[in-house]
Amino acid sequence: MNAHAYDVVVVGARVAGSALALRLARAGARVCLLDRATFPSPTLSTHVLHTVAPLRELGVLDRVLASGAPLLRETRFAIQGVRMTLGRADDPGLCPRRESLDTALLTAAGEAGADVRCGVRVLEVLRRDGAVAGVLAEGSGGRRYELTAPVVVGADGRNSTIARAMGARRYLVTAAPRPAYFGYFSGVAAPPAFIWQRPGDELVAGAPTDGGLFLTLAQPSAGVDPRLRGDDGRAFAEYVGGVSTELGELLAGATPVGELRRMPGYQCYFRESAGPGWALVGDAGHFKDVTPGQGINDALRQAERLAGALLFGLSRPARLAGALRAYWAWRDTDAFDMYWFGTDLGVSGPLPHLVAGMLHRVARRPAARDALHEVLAHRRRPAAVFSPPRLLAATVTAIRDGSMPARAALAQAGALTAAELRRRMIAARRIGALPAVPTTVSEPVAPPASQTIPAR
Numbered sequence: 001m002n003a004h005a006y007d008v009v010v011v012g013a014r015v016a017g018s019a020l021a022l023r024l025a026r027a028g029a030r031v032c033l034l035d036r037a038t039f040p041s042p043t044l045s046t047h048v049l050h051t052v053a054p055l056r057e058l059g060v061l062d063r064v065l066a067s068g069a070p071l072l073r074e075t076r077f078a079i080q081g082v083r084m085t086l087g088r089a090d091d092p093g094l095c096p097r098r099e100s101l102d103t104a105l106l107t108a109a110g111e112a113g114a115d116v117r118c119g120v121r122v123l124e125v126l127r128r129d130g131a132v133a134g135v136l137a138e139g140s141g142g143r144r145y146e147l148t149a150p151v152v153v154g155a156d157g158r159n160s161t162i163a164r165a166m167g168a169r170r171y172l173v174t175a176a177p178r179p180a181y182f183g184y185f186s187g188v189a190a191p192p193a194f195i196w197q198r199p200g201d202e203l204v205a206g207a208p209t210d211g212g213l214f215l216t217l218a219q220p221s222a223g224v225d226p227r228l229r230g231d232d233g234r235a236f237a238e239y240v241g242g243v244s245t246e247l248g249e250l251l252a253g254a255t256p257v258g259e260l261r262r263m264p265g266y267q268c269y270f271r272e273s274a275g276p277g278w279a280l281v282g283d284a285g286h287f288k289d290v291t292p293g294q295g296i297n298d299a300l301r302q303a304e305r306l307a308g309a310l311l312f313g314l315s316r317p318a319r320l321a322g323a324l325r326a327y328w329a330w331r332d333t334d335a336f337d338m339y340w341f342g343t344d345l346g347v348s349g350p351l352p353h354l355v356a357g358m359l360h361r362v363a364r365r366p367a368a369r370d371a372l373h374e375v376l377a378h379r380r381r382p383a384a385v386f387s388p389p390r391l392l393a394a395t396v397t398a399i400r401d402g403s404m405p406a407r408a409a410l411a412q413a414g415a416l417t418a419a420e421l422r423r424r425m426i427a428a429r430r431i432g433a434l435p436a437v438p439t440t441v442s443e444p445v446a447p448p449a450s451q452t453i454p455a456r
Contacts, residue, residue: 006030006115006149007314009135011122011162014043014098016282016299017155018105022058023307025112029314032147033109034117034137035156040099043157044182044261047095047215048194048207048293050075051377054300055094060108067100069210070192075376076246078197080351084363086373093194095207095215101296125152125165125278132166132277150320151310152278155303160284163271168280170269171430172339176289177347178203178219180263181228183236185254188214194293195247201348202243203291206250213257216240216247219291221348224264231259263290268339270430273331274324281306286331288339291346297378298335305330329431336427341375341382353404354412357394358386383420391416 008024010017013035021033052071055061065071072094074087087093110116117139124136126146134148154162190208197204201221209215218228218240227235233256241248266287273285282299309327313320351359362368362385374380395413398404404412 004032004115004145004147006032006134006147008032008151008153008310009034009147009149010114010153010155011035011135012155012157012160012282012284013037013039013106013109013116013118014102014155014157014282014299015105015296016284016303017153018102018109019058019300019303020153020155020281020307021114021116022060022105022109022112023303024310025109025114027307027311029311031109031114032117032149033106033114034120034122034147036119036121038118039106040103042261043098043102044263045098046180046182046205046217046290046293046295047097047101047209049094049096049296050194050293050373051091051297051379052094053091053377054297054304058105058108058300060104063104063108064094064096064101067096067104067210068212069094069096069100070208072194072207073192075194075196075373077372078199079359080198080200080356082356082359082363084359084369084372086369086376088370088373091373091377092192095194095209097209097211097213097215100210122161125162130276132275150277150314150317151324153306153310154278154280154284155282155299157283158266158287160271160280162278163280163284166272166275166278168272168275168285170271172426173267173269174343176263176266176268177343178221178291179224179265180290181218181220181236182261183216183218183233184209184213184257185216185233185237185251186213186257187254188250190214190250195244197244197247199243201350203346204240204243204247205293206240206247214250214254216251218243219346228260233257233260236260268343270332270335270339272328274328276321279306279310279324279327285328286335286339288335289342289346292338292342292376294338294342294378298338301334301378302331305334332427332430336423336430337381337383338378340423352412352416353398354391354394354409354416355386357398358390361390361393388417 007029009032010021021031024031071092120139122135126134132152154160194207203219205217227239237251271285273280281302309323313323371384398409399406
């Protein structure tokens with residue numbers, strides 16, 4: 001059995017794992033990046049990036065664009081009578097297939113010096129003196145070898161092998177209110193836009209992707225429409241067209257490509273994401289409702305932050321545990337607001353009248369629409385749009401125009417405010433409950449990922 005020594009072993013080579021390995025390798029760390037899959041390889045995903053800024057910063061945007069995925073210049077957003085167009089010309093989005101995006105990041109990680117091993121599965125997590133010390137892996141032909149490192153990162157998705165081996169518990173678990181169905185079509189004369197529509201209680205979306213294909217998403221509100229049960233792409237297109245006239249017109253005459261992909265029922269969660277010699281990143285540590293399309297952006301943000309924590313800890317081994325816990329606390333703080341925003345956006349039933357009123361006000365104001373774009377790009381909190389002043393204005397308007405009795409309007413405003421306060425209290429308790437690690441206040445525990453580690 002052969003042994004190989006690294007600074008970090010990253011298990012899982014999709015967006016989170018490859019982006020993390022890329023940053024670490026560029027900073028001089030010895031990184032092994034492994035995955036049981038071989039690439040290119042598809043996976044369930046909304047594909048959506050509401051901003052390409054993270055890919056540009058990583059230096060892989062041109063490589064991804066070479067696959068043929070067009071820049072998305074706008075988001076056409078419609079929900080229960082409210083319609084608006086979001087986006088900025090200088091801050092486009094993208095909807096690449098995961099075969100293209102994951103492979104671009106993995107290739108860049110390898111070029112930066114990461115030891116990339118695909119078609120490899122983890123058999124066991126190695127431990128030494130109470131801490132993780134690497135993994136036992138099995139490659140092609142059944143050959144086994146030890147990959148040792150002071151840190152193992154699980155970037156291996158919702159069913160994470162590393163999370164399971166570490167006994168990482170889930171918390172704030174919620175059931176997604178809608179299943180999700182994905183299909184590809186060719187022959188679609190699509191605009192460079194992400195189209196997201198929920199005219200009633202059904203939700204559909206679509207965007208052009210690479211390979212000349214158009215990705216379509218359906219999230220029915222309750223039960224499963226018979227047209228979504230099989231692999232009949234034309235029946236799927238018929239369902240989508242019945243919900244959205246715009247998407248229906250785009251799909252008219254289009255050709256289904258491949259099988260429908262399904263998430264018939266899934267849970268959203270946070271997981272314990274750091275311990276002695278290990279950490280989780282991406283879906284392995286946190287998964288939210290797919291409705292707002294935040295998973296890829298989350299993975300890239302977390303990879304950047306975790307890279308900074310690891311580089312700091314590897315250069316100061318006595319501070320490694322504190323750096324990993326600080327990353328975990330940051331991850332929760334960063335994700336809480338969007339976690340609940342996704343839940344609210346996907347919940348079945350009519351929008352609360354005052355929420356619809358706030359959205360109508362947003363649709364009429366360019367600055368507010370820009371703020372909503374910034375929310376989807378995860379640069380501002382949802383409270384920047386659904387703010388107390390905007391709630392107050394919607395409440396006053398509802399009372400004045402008679403669309404709600406005063407008592408009902410005030411009660412709904414109170415209920416919305418109370419729900420937000422409860423969530424903030426839950427978040428504060430969760431952050432406060434993280435296991436304490438002694439640190440000094442004179443030195444940060446998670447510097448920018450540009451930091452390098454000493455040469456060995």
